[in-house]
Amino acid sequence: MAPTPGIGMPDGSKGIQPQVTPIGEEASAFHDNILLPLCFLISAFVLILLIWAIFRYRRGANPVPSRNSHNTLIEVIWTLVPVLILVGIAIPSIRLLRHTYSPPPADLTVKVTGHQWYWSYELPDYGVQFDSYMLKEGNDPTRQANQRARTDADGPPLLAVDNRLVIPAGKVVKFIATADDVIHSFAVPAFWIKQDANPGQLHETWAKVDRPGVYFGQCSELCGARHGFMPIAVEVVPQAQFEAWIAAKGGHMPGAKAPDTTAASPVTPASASAPAVAPPAAAAEPAGNIAANANANVAKRATAND
C-alpha cells in the first residue's frame, strides 16, 4: 500500500498530525478546542493587563503613589479563577487518561522490541516474527549491495522501512513494548502513541485504527548514534489482507495448526529414525507406570511372604 501524503507522516504544516485512533481524536480535540484557545485567552488577558498597568500607573501620571496594600475582592478573584480554570482542565484531562489506560479487550497483541538501531515485531498468537530496518536512499554510500533502496511507494526518506508492521483495520491492537539493549520509545504520532521501550520491562499501549493506510513514527528516546534512523511504519489493512500478510509471513491464524513447514519438520525426522527413537521414548514415558508397577510388586511380595 502506498502512503497518503499528509496522513501518518509529517507534511511541514503546523499542529498535530490527523489522528486515526479514538484516543488520538479525543486528545487532539482536547488540545485544539480547549487547551490552545485557553492558552491564547490567558496570554492575551495577561498581556492586556500588563500594558494597561504600565500606562495607567506610570510615574509621570501618578506623582503621589497609591498607598493601597490589599483588596479582598480582587484577591479572591485572582485565586478562585485560576483554580476554576485548572479544575476545568483537569476534568477532561483525567477522563482522557482513564480512556487511555482502560483499553477495550484486545483483538490481537503485537510485541515490539527496540534494538540499536532497528525494531523487531512479534505477533505471538500468529507465529509471526520479523525485523524492520530503515530503507536507505539509492545514492547513500553506506547502503549495502543487498539492501533495497527506498522508493516513494515505501514512504518519505528516513521514515520508510523494509518490513512494515501490518495490523487489521477496526481491531483493538495491544502493543507490548520492550527493548533488548537501551531505552527506546515506540512512537506513532497519528495513533497518539509514545511508549518507552525499556530493557527488562514490558509496557503496554494500544490502538484501534479504522482508516486503512500507512502511518509512520520514529524511535523517540535518544538511544545512541543511529537513534534517528530506526523509523516505524505501520500499515493498516482490511482483515482479509491482514490474513494474507500473516500467511505470507509464514504465520497462521490463532488456534489454527502451525503451517506445513514447521509441522512437517518434527514429523519427518521422527518417522525416518522411528526404530531408534521409539524404544527410549517408550521407556522414558511411563515413569508413573514404573512407580505403580514397583508398588504393585512390593504389594505382591508382601502377600507372597504372608
Ligand SMILES: [Cu+2]
Ligand atoms: Cu531507539
